[in-house]
Amino acid sequence: MSYVSDVTALASKDLKVELRARDTLPAMLLFVLSTLVVFRFALPSDTQDDAAYGLLWVAIVFAALLGLSRAWVPEQEHGVLDALVLAPCDRSAIWLGKTLATLLFLLAAQVVALPAFALFFAPLDATAIAGVLLADIGICVVGSLLAAMAAASRARELLLPLLVLPLSIPLVIGGVGAAVSADGERFLLFLALYDAVFAVLSWASFEYVVTE
Amino acid sequence: MGLAVLLALIVAPEDADQGISQRIFYIHVPIALTAYFCFGLGALKALLLLWRGDERYDLESYVAIHQGTIFGSLTLVTGALWAKASWGVWWTWDSNQLVLFLVLFLFYCAYFMLRFSLPEGARRARSSAVYALFGVVLIPVSFLAIRLAEDFIHPTVFTREGPQMSGSMFLTFVVSWSAVTLLAYVLYRVELTGKRIDRDLRELREVLS
Numbered sequence: 169m170s171y172v173s174d175v176t177a178l179a180s181k182d183l184k185v186e187l188r189a190r191d192t193l194p195a196m197l198l199f200v201l202s203t204l205v206v207f208r209f210a211l212p213s214d215t216q217d218d219a220a221y222g223l224l225w226v227a228i229v230f231a232a233l234l235g236l237s238r239a240w241v242p243e244q245e246h247g248v249l250d251a252l253v254l255a256p257c258d259r260s261a262i263w264l265g266k267t268l269a270t271l272l273f274l275l276a277a278q279v280v281a282l283p284a285f286a287l288f289f290a291p292l293d294a295t296a297i298a299g300v301l302l303a304d305i306g307i308c309v310v311g312s313l314l315a316a317m318a319a320a321s322r323a324r325e326l327l328l329p330l331l332v333l334p335l336s337i338p339l340v341i342g343g344v345g346a347a348v349s350a351d352g353e354r355f356l357l358f359l360a361l362y363d364a365v366f367a368v369l370s371w372a373s374f375e376y377v378v379t380e
Numbered sequence: 381m382g383l384a385v386l387l388a389l390i391v392a393p394e395d396a397d398q399g400i401s402q403r404i405f406y407i408h409v410p411i412a413l414t415a416y417f418c419f420g421l422g423a424l425k426a427l428l429l430l431w432r433g434d435e436r437y438d439l440e441s442y443v444a445i446h447q448g449t450i451f452g453s454l455t456l457v458t459g460a461l462w463a464k465a466s467w468g469v470w471w472t473w474d475s476n477q478l479v480l481f482l483v484l485f486l487f488y489c490a491y492f493m494l495r496f497s498l499p500e501g502a503r504r505a506r507s508s509a510v511y512a513l514f515g516v517v518l519i520p521v522s523f524l525a526i527r528l529a530e531d532f533i534h535p536t537v538f539t540r541e542g543p544q545m546s547g548s549m550f551l552t553f554v555v556s557w558s559a560v561t562l563l564a565y566v567l568y569r570v571e572l573t574g575k576r577i578d579r580d581l582r583e584l585r586e587v588l589s
Contacts, residue, residue: 310514313510314511317494317498317507317510317511318494320498320499320503320507321494321497321498322497322498322499323493323497327490327493327494327497330489330490330493330494331490331493331494331511333486333490334483334484334486334487334490334518335487335514335518337483337522337525338518338521338522338524338525341525341526341528341529342525342528345528345529354528355528358524358525358528361521361524362521362525365517365521366514366517369513369514369517373430373510373513376430376506376507376509376510377503377506377507377510379503379506380501380502380503
């Protein structure tokens with residue numbers, strides 16, 4: 169059970185840092201809300217609901233990117249990552265802890281964003297919300313690994329969206345499909361498949377990305 | 381290669397409803413298949429790098445992906461030409477294969493960005509390798525996603541019952557495919573040799589200075 173306690177310790181460390189510094193979450197919240205307002209004016213007034221769902225996904229993906237680009241910054245600034253890699257725990261636990269923490273931030277942002285979307289634009293049904301949840305898992309799973317890669321590079325924040333966006337295209341297809349298609353379950357199944365495949369891949373390969 | 385061009389232009393019979401434009405099929409499809417093959421090779425070398433830890437595979441994986449990206453861009457270009465000739469538009473979001481190649485093109489461009497912004501060393505090699513592995517998983521996943529999202533309108537030439545082509549068309553296709561694969565292999569060797577010489581020279585210069 170030490171793996172589980174390692175993961176929870178790492179995730180709760182991130183949550184504590186966030187509670188004290190309040191760097192990421194308010195920024196994500198404000199970003200999602202202002203993006204939705206911008207979209208309201210960017211769309212022609214007679215736009216149908218389906219188009220609005222697409223914009224919700226743009227907002228979600230970019231909010232996630234915002235959270236991910238901050239994910240490894242505390243570790244990088246204070247040299248914590250090297251210490252974590254040296255710590256006597258499985259390295260994939262570092263990845264899992266970071267993924268869980270980022271996922272919690274994203275979910276917290278969406279607790280505000282989804283009702284706001286339903287209020288401003290179009291109603292969301294259970295399938296659409298399930299799609300959002302599954303896609304959140306997918307983007308955090310892939311993103312926390314890629315953010316660790318990007319954090320080691322010269323370009324950092326510039327590089328992360330370039331790395332994550334091509335990989336998030338299937339997620340957006342799945343999420344929009346779950347919201348607008350009559351047969352939403354198929355898209356949910358696809359999203360679950362994506363999450364499973366990339367979770368295994370990221371879990372297995374994280375060690376190679378952080379060790380020297 | 382010359383034989384392939386000859387066969388594609390003269391010998392193979394014209395398609396009944398697409399006419400002359402159908403001949404680009406003999407270039408477009410082999411290039412696309414070769415691009416997939418290069419991406420697969422790059423991922424295989426990446427896997428070998430992670431597994432065995434031999435530095436040699438880093439350069440091989442990079443060169444294979446570089447070739448794959450070149451052939452992938454060519455696929456986009458020939459695909460756009462074909463789309464213009466047979467559907468009347470340069471680009472259509474209905475063609476799954478083209479959309480998939482666009483996604484892959486973006487993905488592998490990001491691969492180069494990643495590679496060139498990391499400091500050289502074992503960590504760069506491993507990060508690139510991990511990203512290359514993600515790419516080869518992304519291919520079927522995106523394909524599934526794109527197929528879920530849209531109707532399948534590309535003419536399906538290969539079905540479970542074997543290729544739906546006449547004998548001389550199939551022969552032409554096989555010759556073109558082998559020619560393009562051979563071309564890709566030669567380019568791969570040339571670039572690999574060049575990159576190796578480049579690296580050796582740099583090491584030599586460092587030793588001398």
